[in-house]
Structure formats: structure tokens, C-alpha cells
Amino acid sequence: MLLRNSLSSCIGLLCALTFAGCGGGGSSAEAPTQALHNASTTVQGTVVKGIVRGGLVNAYKLKDGSIDTLLASSTTDESGQFSFQFSDYSGPVYVEVTANSAGSWMVCDSGSGCGEHTDSTELDKNSNGLIDFGEEFKLGSDFSLTAALDSEGLTTPFSVTTLTHLAAQLAHSYPQGMNEISIAVARSQLEDLFGVSGIASSKIINLADPDAIANAGEQQLKHTLLSSALIGMGNETAFPQLLNALVYQLQSQGGQMITHSADGNGISLADLIDEAMKTARMLELDNLASSFQITKTNLWTMDAGSLTEAKPSPTAAGDKADLINAFINDLNTWQGYLSLSPDQTSFANVVSSIGVSTGADLNNMMKAVALAGQYGPVVALPDAALSTACNSLGNALTRMTCHLLISGKSLQDICEGSLNLVIFNRSLCDVLNDLTLPLGNGLKGNFALYDGIARIYGTTLDGVEIDITFTAVSNSGTSYAFSVSGTADTDTGALAIQSGEFALTFEGGLDIKNLKLPETARGEIEVSYQQFADSDSGDSTSFAGSLAIDLDLSGVRKLESDAEHAYAGLDSVDLSLIADGAFESIYGDHFNGSLNLSGGLDSDIRVIFETDLPDYSDRATVSLISTPEKLSSGAIEDISISWSGKRYDVMYFMAPSYGTRISNQDSVIMDLDLTAEDGETAGYIYHNGTRYARVSPLNGSLLLELSDGTEQVL
Numbered sequence: 001m002l003l004r005n006s007l008s009s010c011i012g013l014l015c016a017l018t019f020a021g022c023g024g025g026g027s028s029a030e031a032p033t034q035a036l037h038n039a040s041t042t043v044q045g046t047v048v049k050g051i052v053r054g055g056l057v058n059a060y061k062l063k064d065g066s067i068d069t070l071l072a073s074s075t076t077d078e079s080g081q082f083s084f085q086f087s088d089y090s091g092p093v094y095v096e097v098t099a100n101s102a103g104s105w106m107v108c109d110s111g112s113g114c115g116e117h118t119d120s121t122e123l124d125k126n127s128n129g130l131i132d133f134g135e136e137f138k139l140g141s142d143f144s145l146t147a148a149l150d151s152e153g154l155t156t157p158f159s160v161t162t163l164t165h166l167a168a169q170l171a172h173s174y175p176q177g178m179n180e181i182s183i184a185v186a187r188s189q190l191e192d193l194f195g196v197s198g199i200a201s202s203k204i205i206n207l208a209d210p211d212a213i214a215n216a217g218e219q220q221l222k223h224t225l226l227s228s229a230l231i232g233m234g235n236e237t238a239f240p241q242l243l244n245a246l247v248y249q250l251q252s253q254g255g256q257m258i259t260h261s262a263d264g265n266g267i268s269l270a271d272l273i274d275e276a277m278k279t280a281r282m283l284e285l286d287n288l289a290s291s292f293q294i295t296k297t298n299l300w301t302m303d304a305g306s307l308t309e310a311k312p313s314p315t316a317a318g319d320k321a322d323l324i325n326a327f328i329n330d331l332n333t334w335q336g337y338l339s340l341s342p343d344q345t346s347f348a349n350v351v352s353s354i355g356v357s358t359g360a361d362l363n364n365m366m367k368a369v370a371l372a373g374q375y376g377p378v379v380a381l382p383d384a385a386l387s388t389a390c391n392s393l394g395n396a397l398t399r400m401t402c403h404l405l406i407s408g409k410s411l412q413d414i415c416e417g418s419l420n421l422v423i424f425n426r427s428l429c430d431v432l433n434d435l436t437l438p439l440g441n442g443l444k445g446n447f448a449l450y451d452g453i454a455r456i457y458g459t460t461l462d463g464v465e466i467d468i469t470f471t472a473v474s475n476s477g478t479s480y481a482f483s484v485s486g487t488a489d490t491d492t493g494a495l496a497i498q499s500g501e502f503a504l505t506f507e508g509g510l511d512i513k514n515l516k517l518p519e520t521a522r523g524e525i526e527v528s529y530q531q532f533a534d535s536d537s538g539d540s541t542s543f544a545g546s547l548a549i550d551l552d553l554s555g556v557r558k559l560e561s562d563a564e565h566a567y568a569g570l571d572s573v574d575l576s577l578i579a580d581g582a583f584e585s586i587y588g589d590h591f592n593g594s595l596n597l598s599g600g601l602d603s604d605i606r607v608i609f610e611t612d613l614p615d616y617s618d619r620a621t622v623s624l625i626s627t628p629e630k631l632s633s634g635a636i637e638d639i640s641i642s643w644s645g646k647r648y649d650v651m652y653f654m655a656p657s658y659g660t661r662i663s664n665q666d667s668v669i670m671d672l673d674l675t676a677e678d679g680e681t682a683g684y685i686y687h688n689g690t691r692y693a694r695v696s697p698l699n700g701s702l703l704l705e706l707s708d709g710t711e712q713v714l
Contacts, residue, residue: 044157048204050109051080056100065177099139109207109228111279134208159204162227173251188316189255229275262304270299327668342652365488368464372456382411382449493531500525522550545581
């Protein structure tokens with residue numbers, strides 16, 4: 001057993017890490033997962049501080065770390081034994097033994113005696129007025145001994161003793177209250193403190209029974225002697241007060257005791273060991289008496305008032321503790337990349353690479369490209385466009401001549417037939433293959449009907465400068481496919497389309513004499529995009545890769561030519577855009593991945609990319625969700641991180657609550673209220689609805705009090 005020197009210092013109480021219950025990204029809180037006791041379960045035990053006869057035993061459910069409803073009741077027999085049954089419950093149980101209104105008695109098991117007889121002289125076997133070793137005395141109404149048992153502890157007989165009481169009350173003081181982990185950790189803490197094992201499972205004996213002593217093992221005897229020691233420091237009436245004082249010492253000092261006291265005030269571990277040693281000597285248990293003497297001597301070598309340094313076993317809490325610790329370790333792994341606050345940007349290098357207005361800017365550009373595409377069908381239906389092409393020529397004579405020449409002929413007849421049709425010394429095919437027309441709304445078009453190419457260029461009334469070439473690929477009556485290339489520029493960025501295909505759909509077909517906007521436009525194109533630096537951020541970002549676009553333009557209508565804007569309803573455009581490639585900032589921030597924008601300017605943007613874990617042990621896939629407006633300021637709504645079978649979901653909340661929830665694949669959840677001040681409870685870590693830790697702010701960080709008594713800071 002390790003010791004520490006400062007009376008005022010103590011280890012932190014039991015805590016573990018977790019996010020819970022604000023909706024989305026994680027399952028709702030459920031009942032703890034333990035072995036089910038659906039059939040009737042019989043629980044057996046013994047109450048020993050000595051043996052308690054006629055004691056009232058009540059067993060309670062534990063829920064959310066607190067004592068809940070009564071499960072069953074029983075009464076101890078002449079041997080201190082009891083049993084009770086319950087059904088349809090899974091989980092830990094809290095057992096309390098009190099004095100029965102009909103009368104309860106205890107057998108004195110302290111070598112120093114247990115005080116004076118004040119009631120029945122029949123119990124005073126030698127008529128000396130003292131409660132000697134082996135004599136009974138009546139319990140007072142303030143008597144109470146407890147035990148907290150995990151679900152596995154109910155499957156075998158157990159004892160309720162001074163040590164189980166101390167362990168139960170220590171678990172009760174932990175931030176999450178009494179649950180499977182806190183019970184196991186507190187029990188392990190006390191086992192290390194007193195140098196015993198199996199506090200819950202040891203069958204404690206009646207020290208007044210020589211046969212029981214002869215058949216007992218060393219751990220049974222040691223546990224029984226230590227449990228008997230406290231009453232020897234007082235008497236039968238002072239025992240509850242002494243027990244409460246010891247409970248307070250353990251709770252307030254993180255499960256530690258004073259090693260020894262210079263002035264004799266208070267209860268020290270050396271005092272308890274001394275009482276246990278006296279009883280062991282009286283019973284001629286020489287080996288144990290010698291062991292107690294060595295422990296006492298070691299305690300007295302320490303500074304007066306110093307505290308013990310007992311620690312629970314690292315494996316005390318079992319699988320659930322492993323889940324909680326793994327959760328904490330994973331959060332530590334992502335420190336510097338993953339922010340727990342909505343106000344601080346997670347994966348800042350990626351968000352910076354996306355740019356201040358990348359999503360919105362590309363959105364506007366692709367709308368302009370789609371709107372320009374309405375003129376593509378001119379070359380997709382060249383025969384239907386012949387008359388319109390003639391009407392576009394410069395003067396009446398030219399127009400009339402053109403109509404006469406095309407009459408009854410297809411474009412193929414004109415350009416590939418034996419006739420060499422000429423209009424004013426120029427081949428008619430060449431004329432029809434090089435038509436430049438004003439299209440209105442700031443745009444012009446150059447149409448090569450025979451080659452199937454339309455170049456649309458100019459500056460739209462919405463400020464997008466375009467120069468896009470559409471080359472007809474196919475048509476199916478209502479759908480027209482084009483290969484596309486060109487540029488689209490705004491004040492905030494420049495888009496270059498290297499290659500790709502676009503498909504336009506016109507419900508009800510297309511009238512070449514009355515061109516209209518397509519209802520849908522979709523395609524996949526290879527692009528490079530450069531967002532210019534702005535006065536706010538001074539940053540410039542670029543993208544190179546593929547864009548998959550799907551626009552619904554059915555709510556857009558063209559306005560009169562003298563209108564301020566060319567189209568109405570652009571804000572109703574439903575757009576899905578996936579940018580998959582390399583994003584890079586002028587400052588060197590970069591990532592390879594995809595940006596997904598769906599629904600329009602106010603819709604969510606999803607950014608997906610792969611990255612190395614901070615310790616370079618693996619690769620992770622990260623998904624960030626935000627709106628264009630929030631993303632421009634570095635704000636993210638949701639994050640998902642997946643690697644090696646793990647998945648962590650992070651949700652940020654700004655209103656009405658301000659906080660964060662993190663959940664993982666093991667259903668471990670941590671909820672944080674980020675309005676909490678230093679030292680206040682900001683949240684807990686949960687697993688299946690049970691609290692396993694408390695989290696509190698500390699100088700801009702988060703203090704995590706762990707189940708082994710240590711502390712970590714995030």
C-alpha cells in the first residue's frame with residue numbers, strides 16, 4: 001500500500017467521460033445492460049459486525065446512480081443469515097440492514113469489548129456490567145450497515161459488514177452515484193486500503209465461534225477482524241457515530257484514510273489495525289497478529305496526518321470501464337483537430353481549404369451554366385433550327401434568299417449534298433455553321449449548326465461572366481445531352497471546365513422557335529476552380545477535380561428583357577452539387593475529398609475526406625456538415641469520424657442550448673453544457689443510460705475525473 005504525505009490533498013472522486021441525450025447522432029438513453037434476472041432470483045447473505053440477529057434487511061433497486069424502489073425485505077436469523085427473492089429486474093442492488101422494531105441484537109466480536117449493558121441483565125453472562133467478547137447486546141434505532149452489489153454479486157452468498165458499508169458509501173459519493181462501475185471501483189479501493197480481497201464475496205464468520213475460526217481462511221479472518229475493529233474504539237452507542245465519521249473521512253479524502261494521528265483525534269488506519277491486532281492476539285491468531293503489527297509499524301513511520309495512497313485495480317470496473325477509457329483515449333487522439341466547442345473550428349485546415357464562399361460561388365456559377373444551356377438545343381435540333389437561323393440573318397433579302405435555299409432540305413442535304421448552295425458568295429453551309437446572335441440578358445451565342453456546337457458567352461445580369469461551349473451528343477425528344485467546356489467567372493472566383501457532359505430535360509419537348517429553360521440539368525464535369533482572396537480572410541482557395549451537378553429549374557421563369565434580373569425564382573432552384581477532388585488554400589491548407597451541397601444556398605453542405613490519424617496509426621474518413629453561411633465563418637453543425645471499426649458522431653448546439661454531444665459505436669455518450677463555469681458540472685459520460693463520469697470546465701479546458709481516481713484534461 002502506497003502512502004502520501006499531505007493531509008489536505010486527496011485524489012479526485014470517480015468519474016468517466018461521455019455525451020448524452022440531445023437528439024440526433026446517437027441513440028436515446030436506455031436502461032443499463034446487465035445479466036437479466038427475469039426468473040425469480042434468490043439472494044442469500046449474512047450480516048456480520050459481529051453477527052446481527054433479528055436485523056431488518058431491505059434490498060433496493062439502483063437507478064441512475066441513486067437508490068430507487070424496494071425490491072424485497074427479510075430478517076436475519078440466529079446465525080445472522082437472511083435470504084430474499086425478486087424477479088424481473090436487471091442491475092445493481094443496494095442492501096441496508098437496520099434494527100427491527102421488534103428488537104435486533106449483535107454479538108460482540110471485539111477483543112476490547114463493546115461497551116456497557118444498559119438494558120437486559122440476562123445478556124450479561126458474567127454480570128460485570130460490560131459487553132464482553134461473545135456477549136449479545138441490543139441494537140439502537142440508529143444502527144445501519146449497507147452493501148452495494150453489482151448484478152454478478154447477487155449470484156453468490158455475500159456478507160454485509162463494516163467494510164461493505166464503507167465501500168457502498170464511497171461509491172455513493174462518486175459523481176455518477178452507485179452503478180456497476182462505481183461499486184466495483186469503490187470496493188477495489190477499500191480492498192487495497194485494508195489489504196483484503198473479495199469484500200463482497202468473502203463469507204465473514206462469527207469470531208465467537210471457535211469452529212468457525214478453525215475452518216476459516218486467512219482472508220476471511222482478516223476481513224472479519226477488520227470489520228470488528230471499529231466498535232472496539234468506542235462502544236455500542238458510539239458505533240454509528242464512529243462509522244459515520246469514517247465514512248465522511250473516506251468520502252472527503254477520495255477513498256483515503258489518515259495513516260496515524262499525532263494527537264489521537266479522529267480515526268486513523270493505524271487505530272483500526274491496532275484494534276484488529278488486539279482481537280487476533282486474544283484469539284491466538286498469531287500469524288495475523290504479526291501481520292497487523294508490521295502494518296501498524298509501517299504506518300507509524302509516515303508523517304503524522306499523512307494520507308494513504310490506496311488505488312483501485314485498473315481492471316476493477318471490467319468491460320464498461322474499458323469502453324469509457326477507450327472513449328477518452330480516442331478523444332485525446334483527436335485533440336488539436338476536433339473541437340468540443342461550437343465556437344472553435346474542428347479540422348480547421350480542411351474548413352480553410354473549402355473557402356469562404358466556395359459552395360455558394362460554385363452554386364451560382366453552375367446555375368449560370370445551366371441557364372446558358374437552354375440555347376444548346378439550337379444545335380441539338382439543327383433541322384428544326386434552319387428557319388430560325390435564316391430569320392437571324394442581317395437583311396430582308398438575305399433572309400428571303402436563305403428561306404428559299406433551305407426549303408424542303410435538311411442540314412445534311414445542304415452541307416453534304418451535291419448542290420453547292422451559295423448565298424452572296426458564301427456557302428450556305430458555312431453561314432449556318434457560323435451564326436452569331438444576341439440572346440439578351442447580356443449573352444450572345446455563336447452557333448455551328450452543322451458541327452453541333454453552341455458557344456454561349458457574355459456577362460449575365462447576375463454578374464457571372466461565362467464562355468461555355470456546348471457540343472451536341474444526343475437527344476431523345478425531351479432530353480438533350482452535350483459535352484461542355486469553358487469558363488465561368490465572378491468577382492469572387494473563376495471556374496474552368498475542362499471536359500464533361502451535361503443533360504438538359506424539357507418537359508413536353510422543345511419548340512425551337514420558342515426556346516425555354518430546361519426543367520432539369522444534370523451532369524458530371526472536370527473543373528478547376530480558384531476562389532479569390534477577400535478583404536476579410538485574405539485567403540484564396542482552389543479546387544481541382546470533378547463536379548457532379550443536378551439542378552431542378554422548374555420554378556425559374558424568364559423575365560422581360562427590360563427587367564432588372566433575367567430570371568425570377570432562382571432562389572427556388574434545388575441544386576445538388578458534389579465536388580470531388582483536391583481543395584487547397586493559399587496558406588497551404590489542403591485535403592482530398594468531396595464537398596456535397598444539396599438543396600440550395602441555405603441547405604447543408606457535407607464535406608467528406610480522408611486523413612491520417614494524428615498519431616499516424618491509421619486513416620480515418622471524416623464527414624463535416626454545415627450550411628454555406630456557417631461554413632464561411634468556420635462553424636460546423638455535425639461531424640462524423642470513422643476508422644478501424646470505430647465511429648464518433650459530434651453534434652454542436654447553439655440555441656436554445658449551447659453545448660456539444662459526442663457518441664460512439666459502443667453507445668458511449670458525452671453531453672456538455674458549455675455555459676457551465678469552472679468547477680460546475682458541464683455534463684456526464686453515459687453508457688446505455690447510466691452515468692459513468694462527470695465533466696467540468698477548468699481554465700478553458702475540460703476536467704475529466706476518471707474511475708481509477710486520476711484526472712485528465714481535454
